[in-house]
Amino acid sequence: MPLKVAVVGVGHIGSFHLDAYRTNPDAEVVAVCDLVRDKAEEAAKSCNATPYTSLAQMLDNEKLDAVSVCTAGAQNGSHHFGPVMQCLEKRVAVLCEKPLSNQLAEARAMVNKAKTLGVYLGTDLNHRFTPQAEIAKQWITDGTLGQVLLANVTLWIDNPGDKSPWFHLRALHPHSLDVMRYYCGRAVKVHAFCNRAPKPESPDGKRICWSNVQMNILFENGAVGHLTGSYDANSRLNLERTEVMGTEGRFVIDNCFEKVTLYPRYSDEIKIIPNALFGGVPGFDATIARRVNHWIGDLKNGVPIDKIEASGTDGLAVQEIIEAAIRSWENEMVMDIENG
Numbered sequence: 001m002p003l004k005v006a007v008v009g010v011g012h013i014g015s016f017h018l019d020a021y022r023t024n025p026d027a028e029v030v031a032v033c034d035l036v037r038d039k040a041e042e043a044a045k046s047c048n049a050t051p052y053t054s055l056a057q058m059l060d061n062e063k064l065d066a067v068s069v070c071t072a073g074a075q076n077g078s079h080h081f082g083p084v085m086q087c088l089e090k091r092v093a094v095l096c097e098k099p100l101s102n103q104l105a106e107a108r109a110m111v112n113k114a115k116t117l118g119v120y121l122g123t124d125l126n127h128r129f130t131p132q133a134e135i136a137k138q139w140i141t142d143g144t145l146g147q148v149l150l151a152n153v154t155l156w157i158d159n160p161g162d163k164s165p166w167f168h169l170r171a172l173h174p175h176s177l178d179v180m181r182y183y184c185g186r187a188v189k190v191h192a193f194c195n196r197a198p199k200p201e202s203p204d205g206k207r208i209c210w211s212n213v214q215m216n217i218l219f220e221n222g223a224v225g226h227l228t229g230s231y232d233a234n235s236r237l238n239l240e241r242t243e244v245m246g247t248e249g250r251f252v253i254d255n256c257f258e259k260v261t262l263y264p265r266y267s268d269e270i271k272i273i274p275n276a277l278f279g280g281v282p283g284f285d286a287t288i289a290r291r292v293n294h295w296i297g298d299l300k301n302g303v304p305i306d307k308i309e310a311s312g313t314d315g316l317a318v319q320e321i322i323e324a325a326i327r328s329w330e331n332e333m334v335m336d337i338e339n340g
Helices: 012-022 037-046 055-061 081-089 104-117 131-141 167-184 286-300 312-331
Strands: 003-008 027-033 050-052 066-069 093-096 121-123 148-156 187-195 212-219 224-230 240-246 249-254 259-264 271-274
Touching: 003 012, 003 055, 003 286, 012 027, 012 037, 012 066, 012 286, 027 037, 027 055, 037 050, 050 055, 055 081, 066 081, 066 286, 081 093, 081 104, 093 286, 093 312, 104 121, 104 312, 121 312, 131 167, 131 240, 131 249, 131 259, 148 167, 167 187, 167 212, 167 224, 167 240, 167 312, 187 312, 212 312
Parallel strands: 003 027, 003 066, 027 050, 066 093, 093 121, 148 224
Antiparallel strands: 148 240, 187 212, 212 224, 240 249, 249 259, 259 271
């Protein structure tokens, strides 16, 4: 039987979740919830579901297996805590958009609640859900890369939003840091440098947001990593680049899904695997559908709660790194990372 699912918050990202569920044979969208009635009704009509403007009412009326929480808020995360906690209390599995919250204490509470109640909690860390990322991970698992030594990730887009000082780090870099953890494991120390781009119309001539960051990370296994991030770049050109090097070679993933290249250390036989060989990921937005489909697969297959891909624990771990990086910049020192 298909899982009965619902989407909470049907804005831009919520619509991608809705489309993914609607086209997955193992899922049936039975409800949609949004504070804006017209949005809820329009989205519900697209999948023959029941619209709600009250999450409590939806949870009381519907027998749900899983919910995607795609609300937004400050730093794209402040409206997640309440809906996630309500769903967990009803023992409904939750796939939450990143960041879990813009407040670390709330993210910790969400993860602890899910663990205490034994309920699935996932995070939409969709950058790891590409064929290119998966085959690169296999090169690490099967020893092709040898022992992982270092990782470099660049993620930059054009986002003029100046809502708060830490909007850039908290809203964007759960993705890049999750990719680094995916290949390198737990992070234990971080050192960050930030700056604010010019903004002539502002009082001090600069953006409110710390819109550029360089971050050095030490991983528990001894690997070292570097993140370059920006909200001041051309999003249409070379959005993301991931490079991981081991004792036997290195790989490079271009733009998340365009191609992955393996450079052996002791051979000139470079292996290039372009997007088309995987049937073609049509665009970046398709990575959200791949993540949702993996989520449904984990639930249908009864994967142990602590073994699901991109879990709430993973979502919390990247927030722990981000908050430690913020403290690093503010205090001009290397910071230990709790549960990174």
